[in-house]
Amino acid sequence: MDEFSRISYWTSNQQDEKLLKRNAVKVAIGDDAAIVAGAVSEDGSSKDFELLYTVDTMVEDIHFTSTTMTYAQIGYKALASNLSDIAAMGGVPLHALIAISVPGHVSAQQAKQLYDGIYECANTFGVAIVGGDTTSSPHNLVVTITVVGQVEAGTAILRSGAKFRDMLVITGVAGKSAAGLHLLMHPELEQEISPELSAQLKRAHQLPKPHLAxxxxxxxxxxxxxxxxxxxxxxxxxxxxALASKVDVIIEETKLPISDSLSRYAALSHCSALDWMLYGGEDYILIGTIASQHYKELKRSFQQLGMQLYEIGYVEAGTGEVWLEGSSWQSQHGQSPKTQRKRIERKGYNHFT
Incomplete structure (x- = not known):
């Protein structure tokens, strides 16, 4: 198939016209550029909005490999990571542009599966795919996705807003994606765990859900x-x-939520669940700070909608450091809480180290 036949094969009839209309799409894939009308609020009222733009690139053998993920899962996750960036601003994703560079070892059918995964994620979260670009690649598959979203003017939540005495919260359990990747890379351990546990951990890595709601x-x-x-x-x-807000952030180890699946697999594999939680990444839950006096009320609101909110620490005056406070290194009695801390390196996945 030539380029245009492939694009049609990958993208035709993937999205309902109602979804495109709801997202104010006038012209989608098929012309030189997409046309989108001015966005309005979901209830049709007139409000001022600010646009949010984000772009992510995933490169084969750096971000993913076909030995641990299907092409559909790669596509799903590529879009999910972008939607998570919109969520981190408190916004709503609207439109996406997809650019892929396809090497010779990826067939047209496999690329179609990649697009199927992208569209599955897009349709799940109400995002209109409005265009993109397709090229060949000499070696690796490269997927670049740009997402445009919106947020009510003046209400985007930034990294730089943490305040002294805020409470540190997260919206889910961290570390499960890293544990899932470990399992996928050590298939010999699968025979030692239940199919249910295996499925939970793999799903956390392969099909993460951005916390938009x-x-x-x-x-x-x-x-x-x-x-x-x-x-x-x-x-x-x-x-x-911490750096953006010019404060210190304290994570309380004993308050970090840990799922039964993560705990059991960490023990079985002789790995540190705490390391997975602190440094693993790709969970796409949210971490933030709130006014502490509103925590109980906000947690109830989350629970009423079937969602979770966990207190895991607090904010102090400081210079941008992160501290872990807990029981792992309490070898002496009578220590004050502040001496039960260690500074955490701000490490995680980094492309250039």
Whole structure:
């Protein structure tokens, strides 16, 4: 197939016209550029919005490999990571542009599966695919996705808003994606765990869910001062908030939520669940700070919608450091809480180290 036949094969009839209309798409794939009308709020009322733009690139053998993920899962995750960036601002994703560079070892059918995964994610979260670009690649498959979203003017949640005495919260359990990747890379361990446990951990890595609904609830609450998505690990994301806000962030080890599946697999594989939580990444949950007096009320609002909100620490005056406070190194009695800390390196996934 030539380029245009392939594009049609990958993208035709993938999205409902109602979804495109709801996202104000006038002209989608098929012309030199997409045309989108001015966006309005979901209830049709007139409000001022600010646009959000984000772009992510995934490269074969760096971000993914076909030995641990199907092409459909690669496509799904490529878009999910972008949607998580929109969530981290408290926004709503609207439109996406897809650019892929396809090497000779990826067939047209495999590329179609990649697009099927992208469209599955897009349709799940109400995002209109409006265009993109396709090229050949000499070696690796490269997927670049640009997402445009919106947020009510003046209400985007930034990393730089954390305040002294804020509470540090997360919207899910960290570390499960890293554990899932470990399992995928050590298939010999699969025979030692149940199929249910295996499926849970693999799903966490291969099909992560961006926390868009959680982000909107945090924005609407008016008490969330800073927000970040957990793409590179809790330590790295907390560090970005600390640096941007010019404060210190303290993570309380004993308050970190841990799932039964993560705990059991860590024990079986002789790995540290805490390391997976702090440094693993690709969970796409949210980490942020809120006014502490509103925590109980906000947690109830989350629970009423079937979502979770966990307190995991707090904010102090400081210079941009992240500290882990807990019981792992308490070898002496009578220590004050501040001596039960260690500074956490702001490490996580980094392309250039």
């Amino acid at each position: 959680q982000a909107r609830l945090l924005r609407e609450s008016g008490v969330c001062h800073s927000l970040n998505d957990v793409s590179d690990g809790l330590a790295s994301e907390a560090g970005e908030i």
